[in-house]
Amino acid sequence: MIDIANKEIMRVLILAKPRSGKTTLAKQLQARLNLVRVSADSWIDNLFKKIKDREENPPEEEPLPELEEGQEPPPPKSWLAPLEE
Numbered sequence: 001m002i003d004i005a006n007k008e009i010m011r012v013l014i015l016a017k018p019r020s021g022k023t024t025l026a027k028q029l030q031a032r033l034n035l036v037r038v039s040a041d042s043w044i045d046n047l048f049k050k051i052k053d054r055e056e057n058p059p060e061e062e063p064l065p066e067l068e069e070g071q072e073p074p075p076p077k078s079w080l081a082p083l084e085e
Contacts, residue, residue: 010033010035012026012029012035014026023039026039047084050080050084054079059079
């Protein structure tokens with residue numbers, strides 16, 4: 001079981017022209033190899049929805065901490081995941 005947990009993760013990137021069967025192939029590989037399929041189009045659509053929601057419903061701003069003279073404020077915390085940035 002430890003050997004399986006330490007195994008390197010398999011990643012497969014499928015690139016081709018539009019309407020060439022990429023999604024069909026990815027779904028078949030997902031089913032046969034028990035993979036997780038990530039669709040770039042769906043991921044980007046969800047990211048834009050997340051950004052739009054943030055713009056329409058901004059969170060309350062946190063007050064800046066009191067700074068000593070010459071001290072710079074900390075960088076703002078990102079609400080996006082590292083890959084989303």
